[in-house]
Amino acid sequence: MQTTQIGIIGLAVMGRSLALNMADHGFIVGGYNRSREVTGTLIKEHPHKNFIPFYDLKELVESQERPRKFLIMVKAGKPVDMVIDQLIPLLDEGDMILDGGNSFFEDTRRREKNLKEKGIYYFGTGVSGGEMGARFGPSIMPGGEKEAYEHIAPILEAISAKAQGEPCCAYMGPDGAGHYVKMVHNGIEYADMQLIAEAYLLLKYAGGFTNQELADIFTEWNEGELKSYLIGITAGIFREKDDFADGELVDYILDSAGQKGTGRWTSLESLKQGVNVSMITAACNARIMSNRVEGRKEAKELIESPKQRLVSDKAKFQEKVRKGLYTAKIAAYAQGFDLLLHASSEYGWNLDYGKIASIFRAGCIIQAEFLDDITRAFEKNRDLKNLMMDSFFREKINMGQESLRDILGPGIQNGIPVPAMSQAVAYIDAFRGTPVGANLIQAQRDCFGAHTYERTDREGIFHHDWRFEHE
Numbered sequence: 001m002q003t004t005q006i007g008i009i010g011l012a013v014m015g016r017s018l019a020l021n022m023a024d025h026g027f028i029v030g031g032y033n034r035s036r037e038v039t040g041t042l043i044k045e046h047p048h049k050n051f052i053p054f055y056d057l058k059e060l061v062e063s064q065e066r067p068r069k070f071l072i073m074v075k076a077g078k079p080v081d082m083v084i085d086q087l088i089p090l091l092d093e094g095d096m097i098l099d100g101g102n103s104f105f106e107d108t109r110r111r112e113k114n115l116k117e118k119g120i121y122y123f124g125t126g127v128s129g130g131e132m133g134a135r136f137g138p139s140i141m142p143g144g145e146k147e148a149y150e151h152i153a154p155i156l157e158a159i160s161a162k163a164q165g166e167p168c169c170a171y172m173g174p175d176g177a178g179h180y181v182k183m184v185h186n187g188i189e190y191a192d193m194q195l196i197a198e199a200y201l202l203l204k205y206a207g208g209f210t211n212q213e214l215a216d217i218f219t220e221w222n223e224g225e226l227k228s229y230l231i232g233i234t235a236g237i238f239r240e241k242d243d244f245a246d247g248e249l250v251d252y253i254l255d256s257a258g259q260k261g262t263g264r265w266t267s268l269e270s271l272k273q274g275v276n277v278s279m280i281t282a283a284c285n286a287r288i289m290s291n292r293v294e295g296r297k298e299a300k301e302l303i304e305s306p307k308q309r310l311v312s313d314k315a316k317f318q319e320k321v322r323k324g325l326y327t328a329k330i331a332a333y334a335q336g337f338d339l340l341l342h343a344s345s346e347y348g349w350n351l352d353y354g355k356i357a358s359i360f361r362a363g364c365i366i367q368a369e370f371l372d373d374i375t376r377a378f379e380k381n382r383d384l385k386n387l388m389m390d391s392f393f394r395e396k397i398n399m400g401q402e403s404l405r406d407i408l409g410p411g412i413q414n415g416i417p418v419p420a421m422s423q424a425v426a427y428i429d430a431f432r433g434t435p436v437g438a439n440l441i442q443a444q445r446d447c448f449g450a451h452t453y454e455r456t457d458r459e460g461i462f463h464h465d466w467r468f469e470h471e
């Protein structure tokens with residue numbers, strides 16, 4: 001029997017694509033799937049001299065060189081635990097298990113701890129880039145015991161995307177760090193997609209642009225500072241003709257988007273950490289509202305819509321939307337990286353933000369030119385507290401915030417929901433130290449519950465005996 005260098009367990013789309021990617025890079029890969037048909041289809045449709053199918057997990061384990069390495073590519077949750085339970089009795093100390101799914105980081109922490117007690121290394125490994133990324137070069141975020149990383153690094157770094165020749169894969173930190181970074185990547189992905197959707201709504205309903213014009217605008221944007229995978233596919237989407245009816249497919253797709261949960265996790269986790277990721281939360285809420293398909297139909301008949309008022313200068317508006325989108329995007333990434341900063345200290349991970357930004361430069365869904373600038377910002381100052389404080393991004397915000405404010409007006413007047421862009425402005429304003437009304441909130445709390453307050457003119461904690469008549 002040929003010795004395998006890594007075993008992939010779970011050969012659905014992502015597992016299959018990663019297996020073939022490894023095989024292409026010269027690694028001898030053993031593959032196993034619970035149902036035999038999936039493995040059968042894979043070797044029939046994509047035969048590869050470096051890919052060896054297994055129909056028995058024990059045989060796959062026995063085929064491996066030491067330390068053994070397994071990449072689990074099954075649905076997050078219980079299925080991951082089931083595979084781990086099957087593997088444990090077959091493994092020896094020093095063997096390694098990687099989980100490449102979108103597992104919740106707390107599950108990863110628990111699994112890593114349990115397996116460590118058995119002498120098995122566990123790596124929660126974020127993988128981004130969808131099917132094509134997995135097949136030809138994803139961005140990879142492994143987290144686990146540092147001393148064991150060197151055993152998996154050659155494989156992971158070889159199959160990852162490359163940005164300016166560097167692999168988009170790097171050791172993230174211990175236990176749940178890899179899956180945490182992937183979770184925040186997805187949270188940012190939600191905000192980024194929502195911002196693009198809002199720019200689309202503004203251009204379409206306040207600007208009066210056609211799909212063809214939208215396609216051209218996004219193509220043009222993809223040549224400048226907004227250049228990114230998401231802007232690029234958006235341009236293509238506006239051009240795509242429908243197979244069933246006249247016109248473009250985008251106009252026939254139901255206005256309702258699902259979510260698998262990583263954006264929601266980011267939002268919940270941010271509240272636990274006391275970090276404001278309002279734009280990611282806004283993106284989750286926008287999807288939640290979109291799912292009320294029947295309710296929205298009913299309410300449309302009952303609640304009046306404002307009269308549509310198209311902007312008078314389309315070209316000027318288009319440029320403002322571009323600048324506004326870019327400015328809001330900075331705020332979204334600032335929020336995501338702020339959460340990483342807090343998590344790093346909370347969990348003791350010592351995350352390297354510059355490194356994280358650098359492995360997002362290619363392969364993943366949020367890949368963008370912009371990530372080069374984020375990488376530079378954190379490399380310049382490892383202690384940067386917020387992206388918006390970096391001189392490059394500060395300057396961009398100063399140049400773009402007026403446009404962002406200007407486009408919200410036509411949005412709100414035309415009844416176009418722009419929750420993520422609105423949150424961007426609110427975040428920038430609160431961040432830059434404008435009054436946020438918390439003096440009044442302190443007063444209310446002290447008035448109704450003697451919760452005390454602090455003063456601007458002297459140190460200490462005060463309670464006031466509120467003299468006006470109240471219950």
Ligand code: 6PG
Nearest residue numbers: 128129130186259260261262365
């Ligand atoms: C990636 C993506 C991927 C995610 C999809 C769908 O980085 O390749 O983030 O992991 O599953 O984007 O996510 P939602 O269904 O939650 O939108």
